Amino acid sequence: MQEFKWRTLKRQGDYREKGLSIAEIAIRLNISFHTVSTWVNNIEIVDQFKQNSGNSLGSKALSEKYKAKRLEYQNAGREKAKENRPLHLAGCMLYWGEGAKNRNKLVFINSDPNMLLLYMRFLREELGIEDKDIKLYIQCHTTDTNEIKEIEQYWTRLFNLPSNALRKTTIKKGNFERKHNIYKNGFCAVVIYKTELIQHIYGAIQEYSGHSDPDWLL
Amino acid sequence: MVKPKKALQEEARRLRRDGKSVNEIVAILGVAKSSVSIWVRDIQLTEEQQNVLKHRGRQYGMGNAGAQANTERFRTMRQAYQQAGREKAREMRPLHLAGCMLYWAEGSKNRHRMEFVNANPHMMLFFLRFLREEMAIGNPLIKLNIHCHTDEPNEIQRIIQYWLNLLQLPASCLRKTYYKESGALKRKRLPNGVCGIRVESTELTHHILGAIQEYGGFDNPDWLF
Numbered sequence: 001m002q003e004f005k006w007r008t009l010k011r012q013g014d015y016r017e018k019g020l021s022i023a024e025i026a027i028r029l030n031i032s033f034h035t036v037s038t039w040v041n042n043i044e045i046v047d048q049f050k051q052n053s054g055n056s057l058g059s060k061a062l063s064e065k066y067k068a069k070r071l072e073y074q075n076a077g078r079e080k081a082k083e084n085r086p087l088h089l090a091g092c093m094l095y096w097g098e099g100a101k102n103r104n105k106l107v108f109i110n111s112d113p114n115m116l117l118l119y120m121r122f123l124r125e126e127l128g129i130e131d132k133d134i135k136l137y138i139q140c141h142t143t144d145t146n147e148i149k150e151i152e153q154y155w156t157r158l159f160n161l162p163s164n165a166l167r168k169t170t171i172k173k174g175n176f177e178r179k180h181n182i183y184k185n186g187f188c189a190v191v192i193y194k195t196e197l198i199q200h201i202y203g204a205i206q207e208y209s210g211h212s213d214p215d216w217l218l
Numbered sequence: 219m220v221k222p223k224k225a226l227q228e229e230a231r232r233l234r235r236d237g238k239s240v241n242e243i244v245a246i247l248g249v250a251k252s253s254v255s256i257w258v259r260d261i262q263l264t265e266e267q268q269n270v271l272k273h274r275g276r277q278y279g280m281g282n283a284g285a286q287a288n289t290e291r292f293r294t295m296r297q298a299y300q301q302a303g304r305e306k307a308r309e310m311r312p313l314h315l316a317g318c319m320l321y322w323a324e325g326s327k328n329r330h331r332m333e334f335v336n337a338n339p340h341m342m343l344f345f346l347r348f349l350r351e352e353m354a355i356g357n358p359l360i361k362l363n364i365h366c367h368t369d370e371p372n373e374i375q376r377i378i379q380y381w382l383n384l385l386q387l388p389a390s391c392l393r394k395t396y397y398k399e400s401g402a403l404k405r406k407r408l409p410n411g412v413c414g415i416r417v418e419s420t421e422l423t424h425h426i427l428g429a430i431q432e433y434g435g436f437d438n439p440d441w442l443f
Contacts, residue, residue, distance in 0.1 A: 038402060086310055090433060093316045096341065097323020114436040115322060208316060209344040 077203025091122025140186030141176035237267035303428025317348025367400035
């Protein structure tokens, strides 16, 4: 089996050097895209084989358009950062540390109620988020239905949110007895689906710390 | 004139029920300690009586007094450090606020050690600026722990140099560098490994913890440890 894989790998290398795309190699050898991707991603493609076909022009234009939009949002964030409002600064720094670096949504997960409360204040007072935009995904370490209900109530009451803000609660896998003792109320993820907001925060973070991270334009 | 043993026995049991310790009974009645022990060992004391005896005993009483005083003393000290942090927080300096918030998110919550670990070079630089400008921490106090996801010596050297150059720290700051073999995915995601800044200072740690509580407007007694 191992030997077979090595032989295929070698063939993949040959194909890749000839300029085949990962999808083409995968179809030709009848293995998964992912496997091919991890095996050949260190092979450089010679310039003359780089595909620049016409059928992706439309999507390229679109991606340019949205990139410009995201840049605009980031600049708005930078403008706001120049006002030097303490709560805005605090929220952005917390997000830098704990938040997920997505392109189109804000995800902030934590188990510390104090930190989440401050983050909530930042969302409501500085960014003007309304309750209906906030979604809560709770992760807990118990299978007891009553306890899960209690945990859900704990978080909604803490944030003063209606119960329809709750999304499906995840029960963590594995041996969670010890974790259950540490994280009595599980974790709470505050999620907001808004490209404008997340890019606003990225822009503000860069302004506050005085750097520029092109990776965040994604 | 020695009292008959039977009477003594009953007297001892009565005293024990009142919550006296074996030694006290011995002192009152003047009989052997071992006899008293045998006479009264089946009597169950109430919780209150047990507590009284426990706290009078050597283990909980004078023998431990020094340690208790020390605990109290250092606790007050930590409280004072946190108070100083709160005072500083009221000045509302942006860099101080930013550093504290980053520490709340990424730092480890130890009692005596300030430790901040991250792979993002911008964040490390910013946090170091906070340490240098707001907390006046000099290079000699800073210790650097680097974790690499490779075991090639050249690559490890490169990563060490990368962080030293970036943070502008002398090589004397370096502590042991950890390295482990990892998959291609991890290497790709963390090409420069992970860098940890450590400052062994109770005062600094509690200053930051106090400031965080002031900024967040809450009180977390767990952080007094």
